[in-house]
Amino acid sequence: MDFKKLASGIYERSKALILQPKDEWKNILEENVTMNLVVRNFLLPLLLLSTVASLLGRIIQKVNIGLDGNLLMADGLREFFGFLLSVYASTYLVNELVKSFGGAKNLRRSANLVIYSSAPSLIISMVTGLIPALYPLGVLGLYSFYIFYVGIPVLFEDIPEQKHIGFFITSVLLMILVFAFIRYFLTTFLMAFA
Numbered sequence: 001m002d003f004k005k006l007a008s009g010i011y012e013r014s015k016a017l018i019l020q021p022k023d024e025w026k027n028i029l030e031e032n033v034t035m036n037l038v039v040r041n042f043l044l045p046l047l048l049l050s051t052v053a054s055l056l057g058r059i060i061q062k063v064n065i066g067l068d069g070n071l072l073m074a075d076g077l078r079e080f081f082g083f084l085l086s087v088y089a090s091t092y093l094v095n096e097l098v099k100s101f102g103g104a105k106n107l108r109r110s111a112n113l114v115i116y117s118s119a120p121s122l123i124i125s126m127v128t129g130l131i132p133a134l135y136p137l138g139v140l141g142l143y144s145f146y147i148f149y150v151g152i153p154v155l156f157e158d159i160p161e162q163k164h165i166g167f168f169i170t171s172v173l174l175m176i177l178v179f180a181f182i183r184y185f186l187t188t189f190l191m192a193f194a
Contacts, residue, residue, distance in 0.1 A: 010045055014119045021147045025154035028112050035091070035111035043087060043115045046122040051080045054129030061132050078186045083122075085186075086179040090114045093174050101167040103159035113155050114175070117148035145172055 016024040055076045095110035121141035128135045149168045152159065159167055 010042055017116055017119050017147055021150040025151045029154055035108055038111055038115050047083055050122045050125045051076055053126040054079060057130045057132050082183045082186045085182050087114055089178045090175040094171050097171055098156055101159050101163045103156045109155040113151045117144050117151060120144045
């Protein structure tokens with residue numbers, strides 16, 4: 001695997017999604033890439049970097065306090081698998097919602113919408129994880145929701161325009177609930193072993 005090419009692809013895709021989301025969604029629509037490839041070549045590297053940055057930030061922050069390795073590892077596992085499970089669950093929920101709002105279900109497009117729109121959140125969490133003093137900048141991760149919204153009419157052109165906002169709000173609320181539930185479950189489960 002060519003890591004330089006992978007890193008360059010992630011950088012270019014993230015930059016285009018952030019700066020020109022509508023144009024980039026059109027490019028994504030034209031690609032015929034499976035969900036597994038998007039996860040492997042985009043989501044997992046960003047998620048891994050975000051998790052490692054967060055762990056490094058915690059280690060740096062607690063240098064003089066002492067470290068609890070088990071707690072740190074449990075927290076890293078919770079973050080990584082929590083986000084990954086949330087993305088998968090959200091993808092399937094969004095795919096089911098499409099039909100309810102007049103569109104045709106398409107798992108690949110649902111995955112693209114959920115995964116690629118998470119780029120700003122993951123990038124911001126890398127920065128705030130590594131430098132906890134910048135935590136207030138985490139609010140910039142909300143830009144992910146805008147990218148998600150912009151992607152709806154491009155990826156699901158069969159959803160009537162008057163239903164875009166309803167689809168967006170319902171999807172976002174479900175994704176937040178899924179993330180909160182999975183995070184709570186993993187925190188409870190992993191802390192039992194820490």
